[in-house]
Amino acid sequence: MVRFENVSVRYGEGAEVLRDLSFDIRPGSFQFLTGPSGAGKTSLLKLLFMSLKPSHGRVELFGHDTDKLCKEDLAVLRRRVGLVFQDFRLLDHLTTYENVALPLRVLGRTEASYRNEVVELLRWVGLGDRLTALPPTLSGGEKQRAAIARAVIAQPELLLADEPTGNVDPAMAQRLLRLFVELNRSGTSIVIATHDLALMDEYDARRMVLHEGHLHVLD
Numbered sequence: 001m002v003r004f005e006n007v008s009v010r011y012g013e014g015a016e017v018l019r020d021l022s023f024d025i026r027p028g029s030f031q032f033l034t035g036p037s038g039a040g041k042t043s044l045l046k047l048l049f050m051s052l053k054p055s056h057g058r059v060e061l062f063g064h065d066t067d068k069l070c071k072e073d074l075a076v077l078r079r080r081v082g083l084v085f086q087d088f089r090l091l092d093h094l095t096t097y098e099n100v101a102l103p104l105r106v107l108g109r110t111e112a113s114y115r116n117e118v119v120e121l122l123r124w125v126g127l128g129d130r131l132t133a134l135p136p137t138l139s140g141g142e143k144q145r146a147a148i149a150r151a152v153i154a155q156p157e158l159l160l161a162d163e164p165t166g167n168v169d170p171a172m173a174q175r176l177l178r179l180f181v182e183l184n185r186s187g188t189s190i191v192i193a194t195h196d197l198a199l200m201d202e203y204d205a206r207r208m209v210l211h212e213g214h215l216h217v218l219d
């Protein structure tokens, strides 16, 4: 589903942030991406989301060489990927419910067909009483849970999450991990970037460790 071949990234004239990365992400797999602050986790997620181009090497996603795709093709491929940004990126003028429903609207589904699904998921992440709240009135942890709900609602083929439990307490972090595990069981490949050792200890999954630009994979 994803193949990196000798991929490197540098920003401007700076040193290489990622060096010569080669790995695969298989369909239906689950991996944690970890490493110290500044190690390049967000940069690697951006490569996977095709919002950053490698300085060297080749990134293949869903069987396509991402370098050869035009903007329109990239937009279509991105619909198959769910992304939880570190800074959430909720739309402030839409309610929590509308934010989470957005990926289903983009897919052309009618509200009658998805309303129950969206409400049920928002209840699961503890936002059942915040459906009509606008994002600026949500706490950091509530925004994070809304962003996760939006990323998983359409059951993407690949889910990328950047520090998805950074703003919630340990009990909620476990609950969110269960959500990711369930999504994975229904077929989604998962990549969770995290510093949270306790979270990684909760679930026996592949670990991709970035250190000084190099990637070490512990299967």
Ligand SMILES: Nc1ncnc2c1ncn2[C@@H]1O[C@H](COP(=O)(O)OP(=O)(O)OP(=O)(O)O)[C@@H](O)[C@H]1O
Binding pocket: 011, 017, 035, 036, 037, 038, 039, 040, 041, 042, 043, 044
């Ligand atoms: N747009 C950019 N321009 C220049 N340098 C950048 C840019 N984005 C990231 N960097 C640098 O690349 C390196 C890796 O950053 P990145 O955000 O990928 O790390 P990270 O592992 O996600 O960090 P954290 O755990 O703190 O979020 C850092 O040294 C950072 O300063």
